[in-house]
Amino acid sequence: MIDGVFWTALALVFEPQTLMVGLAAAMFGLFVGAVPGLSATMAVALLIPVTFFMPPVPALVAVVMTTAMAIFAGDIPSVLLRIPGTPASAAYTDDAFAMTKRGQGELAMGICLVTSAIGGLFGAVVLVLLAPILADFAIRFSSFEYFWLVLLGLTCAVFVCHGNMIKGTVSLLLGLFIATIGLDPLAGFPRFTFEVRDLYSGLPFIATMVGMFAVSEILRTVTALGQPLEVVKHQFGNVFAGVWRVLRRYHWNMWRGNAIGTAIGILPGAGADIAAWISYSVGKRFSRTPETFGKGSEEGLVDAGAANNAAVAGAWVPALVFGIPGDSVTAIVIGMLFLKGLQPGPMIFDNSPVETTALFIAFFVANLALLPIGWLAIKASGYTLSIPRAYLMPIILLFCMVGSFAVNNDPFAILVMLVMGVVAFLMMENDIPIAPAILGMVLGDQLEKTFLTSLMKVDGEVSRLIERPIAAWLAAITVIIWAMMLWSAWRQWRAAKTRA
Template identity: 40%
Template structure:
């Protein structure tokens, strides 16, 4: 498991992840999407070492700019800026950064332990699931993302359906007939997930950045890294805060469609409610930084639980990791624990190792990273665009894939302009084959009787929650409008 290559890739991934997470405009999702093509020629464990390093590093990296320039590099660190920046302005930047690093490490390791303990048990339960349960869980995951990722539920549903439609192009997963290929041989294998991913999450971002790049004044004023490392006294005082925030982050990570953005706010608010010094929050509270950072990194292990045990990703980042499993020829879900236990163990190990690298790099090389993140976006964006094209070509050595990537980039850009959420599209593409094949298998099992989805308890519960999640916001909106 811990080969030199795996350890090296994990380290490289963590460093690059921190850079992508720290620079506002570059995202963790973009980092994982861009570096996924590098894993094509690798074995499963080194590939996951790189990707999990990017994941953990990216979620943590946002705290650096949140503390030093009051602009979180990622939404995951939005709450960190509230107290981290005031601490930096008080000359305690190093204290805030080291506290954020330690909190991220504690949260990350806590969730990694939960993953190791919970995932095999859940996988055992999931082994008894049949097609109706899998259909219901996948439908639940997609509908949660469609309803929670969008301000407007109608746009969320449209985005999810668009993703499902993209997944239907090519060979029908059950009968093998061709659908929506329009006589083109290029479409027989369908639209490649990575092309859609790179286009929607990286190229569209480059186009969006072009709108502001000429007015971009860079990162602006950056507080100097001075002061001392966080003291043991502060760490001891935050011991319960670390635990509570790690639990919150892990639970939020397990629930689909929630993710790091929500975890840091919920945890921050809980810390504020529980503290004896709420007046310090927003003015430089150590507890605020610790709560936010422990929670967002605790999401990483939590989000891996449904991914590994059920094959259902909870957010865009784990959706890409699911794609990475598929690229490696591995079927995600409970059978992964039986057929490839060494890969599951490798994933646990690499997630833990990424957290250790994050700790070491965050505490030891912070000054170097601060220099790197000062590279202006106008230099970085062309490099990202070229990497997008080369990466999409590398999928099947086909220029057709590069055209598809570019077209998805344009579609993604237009959709962002029209305020459509992008994550439901990706989840639709990934979960589409799973939802359809389990839907049709269930229908075949019941000889066309649709009640099969509602007579089996697990399936009924998940479909019920999904339907309530979709209908409730619409009803709430109508009621609010009536009252007004």
């Protein structure tokens, strides 16, 4: 039976049409990732309207290809421009650029490429092994466990935010509020719709995502236009020369980076960027030469490079098993899974075995294909980075408008995209993180439904929400994380007061 499913999925992934879609998505991901300011999340947000018209397997392959390629391609401008192409490359940009300056551009690029591919494969193995086990466990969950799990996921999204915890919480609450717009999940009463019929089914998800991730970036770019990028002219030779020597020397760093990346990816709300930062910090902490970090350290590059692509697959674990996104990419993907009739949750492996197996295969194919396709992207990097923003931004904006419109053929989506783009832009200007808001939007409905259903089951006695053992454990972890955040905020406040 399993063999049959596997071969069917394999055949679907290797259909010529699916391979063509995958190749096109890979090119798209490489391009978006390599252009500074355009992120992997934005690539996926722009891709989703197109996948709307595809069968499930090519759509999944397209998303996996785009993400894996975009996260790697973010390293290219790090090496050549000292500007990370995506936030996931920011942790080691100084090291990559310092290596280029001292004539080791090929080696820096090779380390990034190979560690990305290995990290991605490691994450894929964990996804394949862990997700079905977790699903077997999660099948016993009732609304109580789901409520605490969703709350824990949302808590983690605030916990991993850089900067002001209050602003992280505000972002989360904003997302939860946006999720309440439309018919309420229990009684079907229209809330905050102000008699606008288009709002009865809530804000259009894809237009909201495109607005928050793509339009906000366009606005950010056009407010900084005129600051020319200085590309280091570098003709790449053999990028693989010397890589194996470095990986042999730092093999422990690589496996540790893979493990950290995958674990951080599984944590709801934390994606490849945070994985890379944490792995880089851990690498520096345990290094014999921490003083070289930030100045062209091969070790730092291995540590962080191994983590970011591993996080991509890790983020799919909670998304598939619990319907709780591991990062902002999977937050968008969950919307796509529903559109494709694939209901995320513990039953997904039973209800859609071919599609989930195809997804696993796609991760292996994408990360193996990363080596040759990534190598070509490195060779073509000079051309990619020289495309003027004056051409690029209007084209992306048109894609945003057409993509948002395309899902339901509804011009209202363009207005939603505009408003949400401005909201996200103002949030970024005021250091309010966007990721918690996205998680709030995706999980708000589920949080409300599980919370109120559980309360009804226990006649409104809040204390009985923890009477089941797993629910109690999840509640305890959630409370501990909130206590840690409050403790940390209090210490920061005390330190600031002492300084003043």
